[in-house]
Amino acid sequence: MNKLKYIIGGILLLLAAGCEKDTEPTNFAPKLSTGEASEIYRVGATLSGSVQKSEGILVKECGILYSTIQSMAEYEEVKIAAEEAASFTVSLQNLTPGTTYYYCTYASSGRSIAKGEVKTFTTIANSAPLFNSLVLEAVDEQSITLSTTLKDEGGSEITVRGFCWKLSESDDEKEPTIADNMANVPLEQLVFTSKIKGLEPLKTYLVRAYAVNSIGVGYGETMTVQTKAATIPILAAITEVNSTPLSVTVESSVVSNGEMPIQEKGFCWSTENEEPTTAHIKKVVEGDDETFSLLIDELKPVTTYYIRAYATNALGTGYSETFTYETPLNFPDLDVTTVTEVKPTTAKAASVVISENGSEVTEKGFCLSKTVEEPIIENSKIVVPGTTAAYSVVLTNLESGTTYYIRSYATNSKGTGYGEVAEFTTAVDIGETIVSDITDTDASASAEILTTSDHLAITEKGFCYSSANAVPTVADTKKVSSKQGNDIAANLAGLTANTKYYICAYVVNEKGTYYGAVSEFTTQKGVTIGNTFVSDITQTSATASAEILSDAGREILEKGICYSATNPDPTYADKHVTSVAEGSLIAAAIEGLSSNLKCYVRGYVKNARGYHYGKVTSFVTPSEKAGEPIDLGLSVKWASWNVGASSVEEYGGLYGWGDPTGTATGNGPGVSAGGEISGTEYDIAQAKWGDSWRMPTKAEMEELLNKCIKTTATRNGISGLEFTGPNGNSIFLPNGGSREGTKIVFQGIYSYYWTGTGSSSSHGYTYEAYCMTDGRMGDDDCTSGFSVRPVSDFVTVGETSISGISGTGASVSSSITSNEGLAIVEKGFCYSYLKTPTTDDSKIVSVAGGNGIEADLSDLVPNSQYYVRAYAINSKGGTVYGDKLEFITKDEFPVGEAVDLGLSVKWADMNIGASKPEDNGGYYCWGYTGMWSDYYEPDIVNTPEDISGTQYDIAHVKWGGNWRLPTLEQINELLSQCTLFWTNQNGVNGLLVTGPNGNTIFLPAAGNRSYNLINNYGTEGRYWSSRVYSFSTGNAYCLFFSDTAEGTKFLARAIGFSVRAVTD
Incomplete structure (x- = not known):
C-alpha cells in the first residue's frame, strides 16, 4: 500500500514539473517587489515596482502585469527598459472607470518568468475633470499667460473651463476657486491656454486650471506667480462712457507711470487687429490727468472695433487690455441739401446718401414744407428713383416769393434718416422788361411784378443794365424806380450811341435780390x-x-x-x-x-x-518840295523828280541806303530794320517829302523796268533815262552818278537808284540792297550814295490800332484813307517778330466791309515782340502798307498735354510758346528765360551742369508744375526706344515720334533763330536738352534731326532753338 502511494506521488510530481511553464528554474531568482498604486483616477493609475538582479541572472524583460481577473490567468503587460528595473513607475491609461485591477511586478529571462506579489486597486467611477501639470508661458507687468492639458474629462461633457486666480496675501492662503477671478477658455479652442490680464505690477498671484462637468468642478495644481515690476506705463481697463450708433466715448486711466515720466497717452484702434498698437489708428489725448477719455466718431456701421488705451514713456509704450465695440445697424446718413437754379416756381434740389449704414436704401428723396422748419416724410415727400448715392430733382409748382424748408431723406430696414435742413426762397416773379423811346443816349424801361406783393416787403426795385455783361446785376449800372405797387418804370440816360445793351428788372427785399428775364436793345447811332x-x-x-x-x-x-x-x-x-x-x-x-x-x-x-x-x-509835311505824282499806268505813281531836287533835270541828293537824314557816309540805321525799309522811318523819301511818298520796292522798280519803254535822253543838257509808261506818260531819271564816301563819281554818265529792299544780310544786318544801275536791276553796298526817285500810292492806309493783347493773340484794326477810285482786291495785316513785315511774311486777310481793315491775330508766341502793319492791294496790283506798329504779347503761355510714350517721362504734345502741335513756338537761348532780343551772346550765367527744373529752365519757368527741359539721357531714350519718321503734318515738316506703346508726338522742323533771321525752317529741327557741354560752357546739348538723320549735338547756347518739355 505504501509502495503504491510512493508511485502515485512520484507521478504527480512529474506531471507538475512538465505542465507549469512559468515555474522558475532554480538558477533564475531575481528579487521582485510590487509597489502600491497611486494617482488613481477614473481611467488610469500610476504603478511602481523594482527588480533586483543577482549576479549571473539574465533579465531580458521586466515591468508590470495587470488584469481584471484575480488569478491573472489573462493579463496585460507594461514593459520597462532593463536598465530602469531597479526602481520604476508606469502610468496605466484607458482603464475602465469603477473597476478592480490586479497587478504584480514581473521579470523574464526569455525562457522563464518570475512574478512578484500580486496587489490590487480600483479605478474611480465618473468624477470631476482632472488636469496635467500647469505651464507658465509668459509673465509681464499686467498679465500672466498659462497653459495646461486635461488628464481626464471625468466621464461627462465639460461645460466650462479656464483658469481661476486670486491675489496672494499670506502664506497660508487658500487655493483659488471659481468663486475668485476666472478667465474662461472657449471649449472650441484647441489649446487650453489663456492670458490673464489686468493684473498689478510686482504682485504675487495664485492660479490654477479648472473645468466643470456634470459631476462637479475639477481643479489642477496651484501655481504661485509674481508679475514683473512696471518699467513702461500701466493702464486700467477701458470703460464705455457714452455711445451713438457711429461713435463711442471711451475712458481709461494711468495705473502706473512706470520708471519714467509719461510723454504721450491716448487711444489706438483697429478693425482687424485685436490688439491694436500706435502703428494703427491713434489719437493723442492732451493733459496731465491720470484719467482720460476720447470720443471716437465717424465709425462704420455694423463693424467691430478693437480699442486700447496707451501711454508712452522713455522706456516704451504700455497698453490697456482690448475693449471691443461693435457699431449697430443704423438708418442712412445724408448730406445737406443744396438748392440751385431758384426761379419763381421751380428750383433744383440735390443731396447725397453719405452712408447706407449697413442696410440697403429702399427709398430716398426730399421733404418739403412752407411751414414746418424740419419737415419729415409724414409732412410732404418727393421720392427720387434710382440707386446712385447722389441724386437731385427739379421742384415744380412752387409759389413765387415764398420761403421753403427742405431736407433730404433715405429709408432702409432700420428706419429713415434725414439730412440737414436747407432754407430757400423762390424768386419774385417779374414780367418782361419793355424798352421804348430809344435814342442814341436815352431809353425808357418798364416791367411788372407778377407775384402778389402783400408778403414781399419790397425795399427797392428798378432796372440793371450793361453793354458788356449779358446777365446784368445790380453790380452793373442800375436805375431805381419810384413807382408804387407792382409797376416798375424808369428813364435811362447817358447811354452810348449805337450800342447793344442787356437789361432786366430787379426787386430787393429782406430775402435777397431777384431778377426778371433779360431783354436786349440797341441805342440808335449817334x-x-x-x-x-x-x-x-x-x-x-x-x-x-x-x-x-x-x-x-x-x-x-x-x-x-x-x-x-x-x-x-x-x-x-x-x-x-x-x-x-x-x-x-x-x-x-x-x-x-x-x-x-x-x-x-x-x-x-x-x-x-x-x-x-x-x-x-x-x-x-515834307521837309523839301515834293515832285508831282505821275501816273504811268503802273501799280504806283512815280515822282517827277528826285529827292533833293526841285526840277526834273536836277540830280538831287546821293543817299546811303537806310539813312533817313541823308547825311551819313557809312551805314544808316535802316540796315538793322530787317531788309525792307520802304514806307518806314528809315525811308529817305518819306522823311524828306512826307507820308504820301516812299522809296520804291524791288518789285515796283522791276515793274518800271519791265512795263515801261526805256530810252536814253537829254533834258536841258542833262543826260539820263526816260521811261514811258503803258498809258503814254513818262518820267526822266537823270544820270546822277554815285557817292563813294565823300567823293561823287560817274555823275552825268551813269544812273544809280535805290529801292527800299535789302538783298544780302549777315548777323541781322543788311549790307547790300537792290538798286537800278543804269537801267538794269542789281545790288550794291548800303554805304554807297545813290539817287532816290520816290513813288506814291493810289491807295493810302491809316494808322493801325491794337487791343485785346494776350499771350497768343491780339485784335488789330485800321482803315483805307483814300483809294482814288481804285478797287481794293485784298486788305489785311502782315506781321513778324523779326523785321518790318510784308505780305511775304505772316499775314491775315480782313473781311471787314467798307474801308475798314480788321482782323484777329492768333497762334502768336507769348512774351515776344511783334511788328504789324495794315496793307491793301489795289486793282492795279500795287500793295500799300500802313505805319509799322510794335507790340509785345503777354507772358501767358498755353500749357500742353502730357503724352505717355511708354518711356520714363511723359513728353508734351507741343513746343513751349506754341498753341498747337504744328506751331513752331518760340526760339530760346539755352539757360535764358526772358523775352527774345537781338543779341549774339546772352549773359553766360554760372548755371548748374544740368538746369532741368531750375530757375534757368524755360519750360519749368513758363509752364510750372513738374514741366521741365528733357535731360540728355531722356532725349537719348526717345531716340533709341521710339520709331522716328520724317513727315508733313498739316502742312508742316517735322518728325513723327511713335513710342513703344503706340502713342505719338510731332516735332516740327522749326529750324533755329540767329539775330532776326530764321534758318533751316522746314528742313531741320533743333531742341534743347538741359545739359551744358562741360568742356565748353558756351555750348549745350540738343536734339537734332532732319529728313536724313537724327541724333544729339552740342551747339552754341546763344542760338535760338525750340523747346519740348517733359513731365512725370
Whole structure:
C-alpha cells in the first residue's frame, strides 16, 4: 500500500514539473517587489515596482502585469527598459472607470518568468475633470499667460473651463476657486491656454486650471506667480462712457507711470487687429490727468472695433487690455441739401446718401414744407428713383416769393434718416422788361411784378443794365424806380450811341435780390464821322476831308476839321477849320503849317449835345518840295523828280541806303530794320517829302523796268533815262552818278537808284540792297550814295490800332484813307517778330466791309515782340502798307498735354510758346528765360551742369508744375526706344515720334533763330536738352534731326532753338 502511494506521488510530481511553464528554474531568482498604486483616477493609475538582479541572472524583460481577473490567468503587460528595473513607475491609461485591477511586478529571462506579489486597486467611477501639470508661458507687468492639458474629462461633457486666480496675501492662503477671478477658455479652442490680464505690477498671484462637468468642478495644481515690476506705463481697463450708433466715448486711466515720466497717452484702434498698437489708428489725448477719455466718431456701421488705451514713456509704450465695440445697424446718413437754379416756381434740389449704414436704401428723396422748419416724410415727400448715392430733382409748382424748408431723406430696414435742413426762397416773379423811346443816349424801361406783393416787403426795385455783361446785376449800372405797387418804370440816360445793351428788372427785399428775364436793345447811332482823308500835302498846307455817316436825327450846328501838332487826339479846343461843304461832306484846307511837321487831324461835328469826333489820322509835311505824282499806268505813281531836287533835270541828293537824314557816309540805321525799309522811318523819301511818298520796292522798280519803254535822253543838257509808261506818260531819271564816301563819281554818265529792299544780310544786318544801275536791276553796298526817285500810292492806309493783347493773340484794326477810285482786291495785316513785315511774311486777310481793315491775330508766341502793319492791294496790283506798329504779347503761355510714350517721362504734345502741335513756338537761348532780343551772346550765367527744373529752365519757368527741359539721357531714350519718321503734318515738316506703346508726338522742323533771321525752317529741327557741354560752357546739348538723320549735338547756347518739355 505504501509502495503504491510512493508511485502515485512520484507521478504527480512529474506531471507538475512538465505542465507549469512559468515555474522558475532554480538558477533564475531575481528579487521582485510590487509597489502600491497611486494617482488613481477614473481611467488610469500610476504603478511602481523594482527588480533586483543577482549576479549571473539574465533579465531580458521586466515591468508590470495587470488584469481584471484575480488569478491573472489573462493579463496585460507594461514593459520597462532593463536598465530602469531597479526602481520604476508606469502610468496605466484607458482603464475602465469603477473597476478592480490586479497587478504584480514581473521579470523574464526569455525562457522563464518570475512574478512578484500580486496587489490590487480600483479605478474611480465618473468624477470631476482632472488636469496635467500647469505651464507658465509668459509673465509681464499686467498679465500672466498659462497653459495646461486635461488628464481626464471625468466621464461627462465639460461645460466650462479656464483658469481661476486670486491675489496672494499670506502664506497660508487658500487655493483659488471659481468663486475668485476666472478667465474662461472657449471649449472650441484647441489649446487650453489663456492670458490673464489686468493684473498689478510686482504682485504675487495664485492660479490654477479648472473645468466643470456634470459631476462637479475639477481643479489642477496651484501655481504661485509674481508679475514683473512696471518699467513702461500701466493702464486700467477701458470703460464705455457714452455711445451713438457711429461713435463711442471711451475712458481709461494711468495705473502706473512706470520708471519714467509719461510723454504721450491716448487711444489706438483697429478693425482687424485685436490688439491694436500706435502703428494703427491713434489719437493723442492732451493733459496731465491720470484719467482720460476720447470720443471716437465717424465709425462704420455694423463693424467691430478693437480699442486700447496707451501711454508712452522713455522706456516704451504700455497698453490697456482690448475693449471691443461693435457699431449697430443704423438708418442712412445724408448730406445737406443744396438748392440751385431758384426761379419763381421751380428750383433744383440735390443731396447725397453719405452712408447706407449697413442696410440697403429702399427709398430716398426730399421733404418739403412752407411751414414746418424740419419737415419729415409724414409732412410732404418727393421720392427720387434710382440707386446712385447722389441724386437731385427739379421742384415744380412752387409759389413765387415764398420761403421753403427742405431736407433730404433715405429709408432702409432700420428706419429713415434725414439730412440737414436747407432754407430757400423762390424768386419774385417779374414780367418782361419793355424798352421804348430809344435814342442814341436815352431809353425808357418798364416791367411788372407778377407775384402778389402783400408778403414781399419790397425795399427797392428798378432796372440793371450793361453793354458788356449779358446777365446784368445790380453790380452793373442800375436805375431805381419810384413807382408804387407792382409797376416798375424808369428813364435811362447817358447811354452810348449805337450800342447793344442787356437789361432786366430787379426787386430787393429782406430775402435777397431777384431778377426778371433779360431783354436786349440797341441805342440808335449817334453822330458818326467816317475816316479822315488828307491830300495835297505841301510843306505849308494840306486838304482834309471826312464824311458824316449819321447825324443821330439832330441838327448839325457846325462841322469842320480839328488838328494839332502836339495832341494825338485833337479837339475843337485845339486848332480847327470850319467846313462850308454841303450835305454830309466835311472838307477844309489846313494852312500855315511848317515843313517836316507831323500833324494829327480828324473831322468834327457840333450839335445841341456837344462836339462829336471822327477817327484820328496823321500826316507829315515834307521837309523839301515834293515832285508831282505821275501816273504811268503802273501799280504806283512815280515822282517827277528826285529827292533833293526841285526840277526834273536836277540830280538831287546821293543817299546811303537806310539813312533817313541823308547825311551819313557809312551805314544808316535802316540796315538793322530787317531788309525792307520802304514806307518806314528809315525811308529817305518819306522823311524828306512826307507820308504820301516812299522809296520804291524791288518789285515796283522791276515793274518800271519791265512795263515801261526805256530810252536814253537829254533834258536841258542833262543826260539820263526816260521811261514811258503803258498809258503814254513818262518820267526822266537823270544820270546822277554815285557817292563813294565823300567823293561823287560817274555823275552825268551813269544812273544809280535805290529801292527800299535789302538783298544780302549777315548777323541781322543788311549790307547790300537792290538798286537800278543804269537801267538794269542789281545790288550794291548800303554805304554807297545813290539817287532816290520816290513813288506814291493810289491807295493810302491809316494808322493801325491794337487791343485785346494776350499771350497768343491780339485784335488789330485800321482803315483805307483814300483809294482814288481804285478797287481794293485784298486788305489785311502782315506781321513778324523779326523785321518790318510784308505780305511775304505772316499775314491775315480782313473781311471787314467798307474801308475798314480788321482782323484777329492768333497762334502768336507769348512774351515776344511783334511788328504789324495794315496793307491793301489795289486793282492795279500795287500793295500799300500802313505805319509799322510794335507790340509785345503777354507772358501767358498755353500749357500742353502730357503724352505717355511708354518711356520714363511723359513728353508734351507741343513746343513751349506754341498753341498747337504744328506751331513752331518760340526760339530760346539755352539757360535764358526772358523775352527774345537781338543779341549774339546772352549773359553766360554760372548755371548748374544740368538746369532741368531750375530757375534757368524755360519750360519749368513758363509752364510750372513738374514741366521741365528733357535731360540728355531722356532725349537719348526717345531716340533709341521710339520709331522716328520724317513727315508733313498739316502742312508742316517735322518728325513723327511713335513710342513703344503706340502713342505719338510731332516735332516740327522749326529750324533755329540767329539775330532776326530764321534758318533751316522746314528742313531741320533743333531742341534743347538741359545739359551744358562741360568742356565748353558756351555750348549745350540738343536734339537734332532732319529728313536724313537724327541724333544729339552740342551747339552754341546763344542760338535760338525750340523747346519740348517733359513731365512725370
